[in-house]
Amino acid sequence: MRTSKWAILAYVAITLFGIIAALPNVLSVETQQRYAAYLPVKPVTLGLDLKGGSHLVLEVDAAGLRQARLNTLLDDIRGVLRTERVPVSSARIAGDAIVVTIADVDARGRVAPKINALAAPASPLGFGTSSSDIDVTSTDAAITVRLTQAGLDERMTAAVDQSLEIIRRRVDQVGVAEPLIQRVGSDRILVQLPGLQDPTRLRQLLGSTAQMSFHMVDQTVDPNGVAPRGVDILVGANDPAKYAVETRVAISGERLADAKAGFNQQTNEPIVSFSFDAQGARQFAEITRDNVGKPFAIVLDGKVLTAPVIREPILGGQGQISGNFTAQEATVLSALLRSGALPAPLTIIEERSVGPNLGSDSIRMGIFTGIAGFILVVTLMLVLYGSWGMIANIGLLLHTILTIGVLGMLGSTLTLPGIAGIILGIGMAVDANILINARIREETAAGAGAMKALDVGFNKAYATIIDSNVTTLAGTVLLFAFGSGPVRGFAVTMMLGIVISMFTSITVVRLMMREVVVRRKMKKLDIPWLFGKVRHLPHFSFMRGRYIAIATSAFLSISSIILFFTPGLNYGIDFVGGIQVETTSKTTLDLPKLRENLEGLNLGEVALQEFGQGTSVLIRVQRQPGGEQEQTVALNAIKGAVASSIPDASFERTEVVGPTISAELARSGFLAVSLAMLAILIYIWWRFEWHFAVGAIAVLLLDITKTIGFFALTGIDFNLTAIAAVLTMIGYSVNDKVVVYDRMRENLRKYKSMPFSELIDMSINQVLARCIFTSMATAFSLVPMAIWGGDAVKSFAWPMIFGVIVATTSSIYIGGPILLFLSRWWKDRETARAAGLPGEPVKG
Template identity: 45%
Template sequence: MLRFPPWKLTLVTLIAVLGFIYTAPNFFSKESLSGLPGWVPQSQLVLGLDLQGGSYLLLEVETDVLYKERLETLRTDVRNTLRQIDDPRVRFRVRQTSEGVTVALNDPADRERSIAALEELASFVDTNLFGGLPEKDIVINPEGEDAITVAFSEAARTSMAQSAVSQSIEIVRRRIDELGTTEPTIQRQGENRIVLEVPGLDDPQRLKELLGQTAKLSFHLVDRSMTAAQAQATRVPAGSQILPLANTDPPQGVLIERRAMLSGENLVDAKASFDQQTNEPIVTFRLDTSGANRFGDVTTKNVGSPFAIVLDDVVLSAPVIREPILGGSGQISGGFSVKEANDLAILLRAGALPAPLTILEERTVGPGLGADSVAAGEIAAIIGFTAVVLYMGLAYGLFGWFANVALITNVMLIGAVLSVLGATLTLPGIAGVVLTIGMAVDANVLIFERIREEVKAGKIPLVAIENGYNRALGTILDANITTFIAAAILFQLGAGPVRGFAVTLGIGILTSVFTAFTLTRMFVALWYKSRRPSALTV
């Protein structure tokens, strides 16, 4: 029968009240909320790029560069593996091509032994989502009688690309979070592209500078066998290379050993600071235990020798090791400005990108355009809300006004859920709210029309109301479940504005079922209990 036990009445009322409480912070400024006690809800709606302005970038991960780097590592592994073959030793030459590594053997009789040794380099990679057998990451093929080619398999290349994009997304997120912006949207698009939306960012150029650097940090010993100028005039020694020195005019180079004595992978923390003697901006860093031990060993053995701090193939500085650097802490100087030191610290803390990022598309949305969008969305919502309220009140009388109160509660619940979850509200999201307003009363229309039919059939008010709600419930659930499935698919497969629409629509469907069925039924039950009408007019 049409009964609401006290516990259900309390629960429904509590949910409605909480909806109003958690929506309330959106009607106040952040300054006003900051002065309130910590236990007071202060979460507000996060406005998307199209509402508060900001930057949009379409990035491409340069997987070809990553593949080239992996080929260089493979060439080194091939050379070291073949050098370990003894009794008798294998004589060979290694050449790297765009597709793989070619080994030319002096003696064709060494081919089988070499292939057997190189097979040990292979490992398995699994790119099959359906439980297929894993594939080897390298392919070894004989080329004639005295040559072998070693290349990465297609499965390995696919795995490299997927891993690089996933890792890039995480590192981009870390770098953006360091800027202090709110709720950036970072999504994968296609095989090797990333869509980045940063609402509220007023310095898009700084964003591009942060993302444009790979931030691969390494420490190298300086080759003191000759100067960089002598190496350029004659020949660069094997195992060394010349890299430019940062902030020098005219440009200068530094001859360093290719082999890094330490990489940025051992970096734990980095902070911008000031040198206590010169007061110039510097970056202090701290290494993990493994990195600290290795750094201490290298600096102990090379006291008096210069070492280069290299970031993205540019030497930031090349100080002389005056004494062993123990404890895993150090500093990087290089004529930085305060902003450059801060940005370098951000890059080092976030980690190195596996491959460079190329900006394919850039859009900037001004806050003025966002304000216009908000105003247009507010007008649309007000018009739609007013039209629905007037129609329900005129068409269904008191029951229609019950539905209107439920509709207001529904909108408050949507705002509360979005605020608590920290979901981003976009312009399509506002469209989803407006659509929800229209859909929210659809369930009430079904219920009220069913009650009318019961009244016309001669049923008493209590039975008419009970049958109206019970018999309309199945239709309401069918309609909302199918719409919710569509919203879920849009959220899963869509991107950007489509997902914003799907979020508000999905949340609106859940709150609509609660307010349109449960809340209005509670209102009707309380009204019937207090009035006990002998006749019913809907």
């Protein structure tokens, strides 16, 4: 129990710095600004689900990038063929390659070196590669040009980097404050825009490639007929008309120097004015001079914005685009043109938006449920340990403050699941204090003096605290590694909570308890509960009823597996993809009318989930066939149907998840669960023995199946938050079992001749109170969240409460019998082997 003064100073310094780091979170904005120079860290950043905003994940279209490179190569190769007077029809795209068929050997000999020269690092897309991105091979009558994988990978990297910069410029043009734009993986970009509630405009801004070009219109071709070679039939961007446009680009959009939104002074309609650079101005002057009286098409992303007739030569290099624009559309278009064209199409594979009202409600709910959970846990500790419980509560308060302070120091983003992680951490942090107090009570009952009881109690509890927390930490680390977005925020708060709880329990609480013992000169350290002396629980023979316990557990697990298949889990859009909209109204919603209007949209199956006393509804629609544009159309149609059914409706939350991201989330979620179980198996095997590890995993599988059955039976959304609940439950379940196993290991050393079944009973009875009290503390911290937390955390809180109950009962009733069975099986096997009878167990 002795601690050096330097260690005490270090503990005090860490604690004070943590408190100061958490301080900005309780100060008003004005106070923060006034004392900003004196505050060590900024307040914790709130996630979009707490302050409102839009979140999008965009993926660079690898197929589009490859096709664009092939098209460019084909144009270059045909240019070579024209120079050598070889028919351009000799070159064609065949799959992922370009085949140039030339029967004449001399012509093929002249063309081949020039095609090889096209493999220069310089790229027409505006960035270069460090090595050739094409592979040229020749046969008897053909030259084949293929794109190399290394070149495509370099081109993809460069395309993502260029797209990042262009997206940043586009967002800056619109003027969104504090945007987060960053690369995710090799081909994805994350965009988070606080405060932007309607992502439709953002989709238009980010999803468009903005590849603008100018073409002559061929008036000799019927746009409703079949286009000849060299002519494309394009549709209008703002009207249903069709245009016969020459394939050849008259002026590239790269020659644009500037673009601005404005209004036509005569008609007062929105327009976009543009100007060319010097070379573009010369080209524009030549084209308008040579084609007076002919239509000239301005094409953006394969659609004709406008096709005005050239009235006279335009020599200044300036023009304007007019059409059926709104002022907002003109602003977005000018921003697109100013920022430049993307090197490849971007696909929006995930989209989530939250209104500020829902965000503020989430903050209020998080604070309310957190305080309620904290009060319940504090009350429990006071009831269980009286005045000594106050020391544990001080450590618990310090644990919460330090968690918030470290989150601020790390610059972490606090999300709604993150708040859930802090609340759950409050309940789980009590476990160390319960273990310590239980050990001190045992040492006092055995006749130890105050200081010895304190010393031995902390020492014996220390190993158990480490083992139990490491197993819980394994699940949260994997949750962070394989999770995404808010779920990662939950993992961060849980990891911090686990580490900080060990610090506060093993150092701060220990020092405070020692100080009380020394100052009061206590001879005996009694820790009574609030109502007097602690009464010992009666001794139960759990092994006597082991067959009934295992049969009951097996029946519940088999029933849960059946429920998993029929009716199955209610998978959220995280895993199946689709569109989800949450809307609220000041009056009671007319759900039949809303359902009728939504079903009239012919968007497939529509699911409505009412909550909030009939004033809120969650609308789910399956993902629509087609690309991202179809999802936008469907989302706007849903909003229109809601607005017509509920005049005062406000959209609190919208989510669109594509099949790519949903499949990845499902795969990563289940992989995280599997790896967590493997990590736990290895750790317990290393710390205990193989049958302890196998027994823990066997009981864990029973716990997981029951929890999955709970999801199927209740119909609670099985989404990423649910995966977080399952992983946390795994950590908690193993935590519980490690405590029991640790006591068994201790008793095995102490009572070497005791029958194993009696030793298991004795060990379980010794930790029974701890198991029950820890479960109560964890459940108490979760109950307010489950009742008042709202739909966003419901799929976490209720399953966790159920999981805590299942984990505790399995630790008491199931873990011991399975361990007994494995131990007897192994001993019988070893006895049979020693007797020279492999595989034949010894009876008796």
